[in-house]
Amino acid sequence: MSIDHTKCDITGMVERHIMVAVDTSDNARRAVLFVADFFGCYEGFQVTLLHIILEPEATFFRDNDERQKWLAEHREDSRKIMEEYKYILLDAGFQEGKVKIRIETMRAPSVADCILKEQEIMKCCTIVIGRRGISKKEEFIFGSTSNRIIHEARKCAVLVIE
Amino acid sequence: MAISVKKTMDSTYSVAQLKEFIAERLGARFVPQRFKIVTDTSDFFHVDYNDVCVLDGIPYLMLNYMREGRFGLDDEPKYWVRKAVDLLNGSRKIIKLVFHEEIEARIGDIVFKCVRSPGKEADILKLVKGHPNFMQGTAVLDKAGNIIRILENIRGKQLDDIVYRLNEDHEEYFFQHLPGLLKIFIGLVEAIKFLHDHGHKHGDIRRDHILHDRENKCYRWIDFDYDYIHMASMFGYDLFGLGNILIFLVGGGDLTIQQLTAEKAPALQNLAAEDMNIIFNNRVANIQKIYPYVPDALNYILLHFSNGANLYYENTEQLLEDFEDVQINA
Numbered sequence: 001m002s003i004d005h006t007k008c009d010i011t012g013m014v015e016r017h018i019m020v021a022v023d024t025s026d027n028a029r030r031a032v033l034f035v036a037d038f039f040g041c042y043e044g045f046q047v048t049l050l051h052i053i054l055e056p057e058a059t060f061f062r063d064n065d066e067r068q069k070w071l072a073e074h075r076e077d078s079r080k081i082m083e084e085y086k087y088i089l090l091d092a093g094f095q096e097g098k099v100k101i102r103i104e105t106m107r108a109p110s111v112a113d114c115i116l117k118e119q120e121i122m123k124c125c126t127i128v129i130g131r132r133g134i135s136k137k138e139e140f141i142f143g144s145t146s147n148r149i150i151h152e153a154r155k156c157a158v159l160v161i162e
Numbered sequence: 163m164a165i166s167v168k169k170t171m172d173s174t175y176s177v178a179q180l181k182e183f184i185a186e187r188l189g190a191r192f193v194p195q196r197f198k199i200v201t202d203t204s205d206f207f208h209v210d211y212n213d214v215c216v217l218d219g220i221p222y223l224m225l226n227y228m229r230e231g232r233f234g235l236d237d238e239p240k241y242w243v244r245k246a247v248d249l250l251n252g253s254r255k256i257i258k259l260v261f262h263e264e265i266e267a268r269i270g271d272i273v274f275k276c277v278r279s280p281g282k283e284a285d286i287l288k289l290v291k292g293h294p295n296f297m298q299g300t301a302v303l304d305k306a307g308n309i310i311r312i313l314e315n316i317r318g319k320q321l322d323d324i325v326y327r328l329n330e331d332h333e334e335y336f337f338q339h340l341p342g343l344l345k346i347f348i349g350l351v352e353a354i355k356f357l358h359d360h361g362h363k364h365g366d367i368r369r370d371h372i373l374h375d376r377e378n379k380c381y382r383w384i385d386f387d388y389d390y391i392h393m394a395s396m397f398g399y400d401l402f403g404l405g406n407i408l409i410f411l412v413g414g415g416d417l418t419i420q421q422l423t424a425e426k427a428p429a430l431q432n433l434a435a436e437d438m439n440i441i442f443n444n445r446v447a448n449i450q451k452i453y454p455y456v457p458d459a460l461n462y463i464l465l466h467f468s469n470g471a472n473l474y475y476e477n478t479e480q481l482l483e484d485f486e487d488v489q490i491n492a
Contacts, residue, residue, distance in 0.1 A: 141272065
């Protein structure tokens with residue numbers, strides 16, 4: 001009898017469902033490569049590649065055309081990179097149906113808030129995220145997504161890839 | 163765009179009528195011989211001194227442009243920000259025309275893209291209507307759809323000028339004036355919390371962006387048109403600005419390495435890299451090392467903005483909570 005590892009456990013989390021929170025940066029690619037290397041050869045894992053496009057307020061743009069252009073460019077960049085990441089995972093042994101792509105455009109105080117919200121909805125057991133390696137000054141002013149995830153994620157494991 | 167601003171009406175005033183208004187409000191000798199009636203302000207460089215802009219049906223006599231000093235440089239002209247007179251009631255206004263500027267903001271060695279957003283400022287003006295800690299005004303659309311902000315003129319000094327004028331022995335300043343200044347500062351932080359709670363950031367928190375309104379006896383934040391794309395923390399830049407102002411207030415001015423060296427201050431030898439401001443590395447943040455009577459609870463707050471900090475404020479609420487423990491007793 002085969003075991004369906006995607007069933008929920010007693011905490012409500014979906015077993016062996018890994019969320020890889022990515023963007024278009026090199027550190028996100030490292031996170032994807034890590035998941036490919038470590039989990040690609042095992043059966044029963046499912047992966048959701050999540051890219052949050054944090055949309056600025058409408059007033060950030062001169063007009064709606066500029067806003068639409070910004071959104072279209074970011075969505076297109078995201079789509080391309082996500083296809084590439086998906087290919088990396090499939091190439092490492094993940095089954096086609098077990099790798100999902102999710103691109104969400106959101107307005108929120110931080111990307112971390114969005115990732116945590118998505119984790120709650122999808123009930124993933126693990127969040128994998130790349131560390132940007134920002135300076136202390138940058139973290140002070142703009143914050144650190146990975147730090148927020150480490151401190152605020154609940155009912156899941158967090159892997160931060162250097 | 164989710165901006166609710168009134169569309170301006172076309173000019174219905176004749177030149178003769180406007181001359182009459184100007185004479186009535188300012189005196190006959192101020193009536194210009196020639197002037198333009200402007201309803202489309204897109205090219206703000208062509209809105210000249212003594213032109214009349216008609217916005218939302220109200221004629222405004224346009225006067226000088228405003229200036230702004232930054233980082234010790236000479237005042238820079240802001241050609242899109244003009245002094246003006248409402249010709250219907252004679253009140254003084256500041257009129258901000260639209261300037262879509264993209265700025266590479268630099269804080270220490272961090273560079274990021276900022277824009278001037280008239281829409282953001284218009285939204286905030288609407289939100290803070292009647293709030294004593296913010297500049298007041300309305301936003302209207304000109305004939306070309308530009309979002310023009312018509313601001314109440316604030317008569318009074320900048321907060322930093324007030325502190326400079328209290329230029330006396332630090333200990334005296336600290337015990338005589340700082341408690342009152344901190345009370346004002348806490349009120350200003352609460353005002354920023356109000357913005358944040360409504361999903362807005364100020365975007366350009368600096369000590370010269372706080373004006374003392376002499377008439378209404380309150381301190382007001384001004385200039386909230388800066389915007390930038392935040393990623394991990396929407397409010398971090400605002401908190402950085404608040405920290406800088408607090409360090410300035412507690413120090414009674416900026417305490418720089420250069421200044422301490424020039425004064426041959428003995429405390430200089432005790433200072434280490436972690437005592438300095440996290441961004442401006444020549445400014446002392448650990449002020450207790452210079453002035454030992456700074457109480458621990460207050461210095462603890464300052465240390466959040468120092469190089470040695472491992473923990474930063476993520477929101478104004480955390481900062482305000484720490485102020486609850488601060489007491490200054492002579």
